[in-house]
Amino acid sequence: MSVSQGSQTLEQQHFFDVIKGRRSVRSYDPEVKISREELSEILQKATLAPSGANLQPWRFLVIDSQELKQKLLPIAFNQQQVVEASAVIAVLGDLEGYKLAEKIYGQTVEAGYMPAETAKSFVERYTGMFASMPTDAVRQIVATDGGLLSMQLMLVARAKGYDTVPMGGYDKEKFMEAFGISDRYVPIMLIALGKAVKPGHPTTRLPLEDVAFFNEMPKAYENEKKPDCPTESSCQEAPRRSLH
Numbered sequence: 001m002s003v004s005q006g007s008q009t010l011e012q013q014h015f016f017d018v019i020k021g022r023r024s025v026r027s028y029d030p031e032v033k034i035s036r037e038e039l040s041e042i043l044q045k046a047t048l049a050p051s052g053a054n055l056q057p058w059r060f061l062v063i064d065s066q067e068l069k070q071k072l073l074p075i076a077f078n079q080q081q082v083v084e085a086s087a088v089i090a091v092l093g094d095l096e097g098y099k100l101a102e103k104i105y106g107q108t109v110e111a112g113y114m115p116a117e118t119a120k121s122f123v124e125r126y127t128g129m130f131a132s133m134p135t136d137a138v139r140q141i142v143a144t145d146g147g148l149l150s151m152q153l154m155l156v157a158r159a160k161g162y163d164t165v166p167m168g169g170y171d172k173e174k175f176m177e178a179f180g181i182s183d184r185y186v187p188i189m190l191i192a193l194g195k196a197v198k199p200g201h202p203t204t205r206l207p208l209e210d211v212a213f214f215n216e217m218p219k220a221y222e223n224e225k226k227p228d229c230p231t232e233s234s235c236q237e238a239p240r241r242s243l244h
Contacts, residue, residue, distance in 0.1 A: 023200025057097030093142025
């Protein structure tokens with residue numbers, strides 16, 4: 001094995017260790033304070049995640065003030081990680097993120113990654129497309145992009161020796177109101193970030209054959225009833241499932 005191959009193997013192993021080592025941690029050391037410089041580095045690396053048309057519609061509200069974490073506590077149903085973690089990062093989706101398309105593609109041109117004419121056509125195409133798209137469709141896109149970003153953020157934090165927990169259990173309407181966030185933004189999740197005092201519980205995963213299928217999905221169980229079908233006779237017969 002060459003030196004370069006050995007180095008690649010070590011990098012891969014480190015990456016796999018990060019993935020396996022990430023746990024949802026709910027008990028944090030309140031004495032550990034992550035500097036804003038380091039928080040910014042974590043966020044910057046997280047923004048390398050992919051997004052539709054590279055429009056990067058994610059936005060962060062970083063809550064590291066103890067007073068504001070206390071304000072968030074009842075909104076997050078009194079989950080103690082909110083006040084114990086070094087920071088809580090609210091991941092939001094910007095429904096008008098497409099308005100930065102000209103800036104994004106302008107940077108791409110300046111970096112030498114794209115001809116100016118191509119960038120101009122992309123700006124016109126995506127600006128027109130998103131401006132005319134139903135709000136629910138845009139909401140789904142920014143939620144997908146925000147989910148990709150959130151997972152990347154948690155892995156970056158783990159690689160730097162920190163712990164996280166994604167939180168969907170909070171009153172989103174009260175959160176938006178309490179922190180003065182306009183309806184231009186969609187709340188995606190909260191992520192507590194800090195240093196664990198208790199490790200997250202190990203968990204299991206379904207076997208791959210239960211979740212991954214090649215070329216076609218399995219058919220429904222023979223006796224499975226379709227949604228909203230009160231009796232077997234009121235629906236067409238459910239297709240049979242192939243067992244492997």
